[in-house]
Amino acid sequence: MKKLLLSATLACSLFAASDVYTDVVKPIFADESSTKSIGRLLPTNAVKITQESKDKVKITIRGYKNPTVNNVIYYSDSQRVIAAAFSKTANVQFNLVEKGKGGKWDKVEVSVYTTKGDFTSDLAPMFARADQMYKDNCGICHTAHATDHYKANQWPGLIKSMLSRTAIDKKDEWLITQYLQKHSSDVK
Ligand code: HEC
Numbered sequence: 001m002k003k004l005l006l007s008a009t010l011a012c013s014l015f016a017a018s019d020v021y022t023d024v025v026k027p028i029f030a031d032e033s034s035t036k037s038i039g040r041l042l043p044t045n046a047v048k049i050t051q052e053s054k055d056k057v058k059i060t061i062r063g064y065k066n067p068t069v070n071n072v073i074y075y076s077d078s079q080r081v082i083a084a085a086f087s088k089t090a091n092v093q094f095n096l097v098e099k100g101k102g103g104k105w106d107k108v109e110v111s112v113y114t115t116k117g118d119f120t121s122d123l124a125p126m127f128a129r130a131d132q133m134y135k136d137n138c139g140i141c142h143t144a145h146a147t148d149h150y151k152a153n154q155w156p157g158l159i160k161s162m163l164s165r166t167a168i169d170k171k172d173e174w175l176i177t178q179y180l181q182k183h184s185s186d187v188k
Pocket residue numbers: 137138139140141142145158159162163165166
């Protein structure tokens with residue numbers, strides 16, 4: 001009985017109150033019944049689950065909107081660290097949360113759907129796994145560079161040119177990229 005209660009509490013804790021994260025790339029849908037994805041949620045970005053149905057959850061993604069890019073929510077207010085990207089034709093509604101000051105991007109929020117599962121409230125183990133993977137795979141031919149040796153906007157290009165030399169699983173490419181960008185010299 002006690003055990004049952006505990007697991008019920010755990011399941012509930014994934015709802016609105018706390019942020020949850022995924023370590024995989026998740027498809028995004030415009031509505032609950034849709035089967036055609038309109039975007040992707042990238043690993044290690046906080047979302048809130050606001051509703052749950054049979055096979056989907058409704059999530060709120062908060063982030064920043066670059067005024068020159070209409071289909072991306074960024075993790076930070078001035079670097080290109082993507083939290084979620086949408087197809088150009090998706091026409092997603094970005095709700096303003098807070099106007100950016102001094103040239104920083106506006107804080108925005110979107111409500112969309114994704115598939116159930118793969119979410120946990122603990123971010124640290126995801127970064128730990130990424131860190132290990134980075135050191136194991138990117139420290140073979142040269143020492144793995146300190147993550148803050150580069151700026152957030154530099155890492156995606158560097159990784160892209162190096163990935164083919166490694167055995168990193170395709171499904172982990174975004175996890176590693178996000179890990180490096182979020183521990184870069186100008187995003188920490
Ligand atoms: C098979 C060997 C090998 C592996 C594995 C490897 N690299 Fe490299 N890396 C190189 C070589 C050789 C260079 C020198 C420049 C070049 O050849 O592009 C380099 C250069 C770099 C540089 C410096 C680039 C610059 O412009 O100064 C970075 C950063 C880097 N690698 C990151 C990584 C990352 C991240 C990974 C893992 C995803 C990785 N490397 C895996 C061989 C490797």
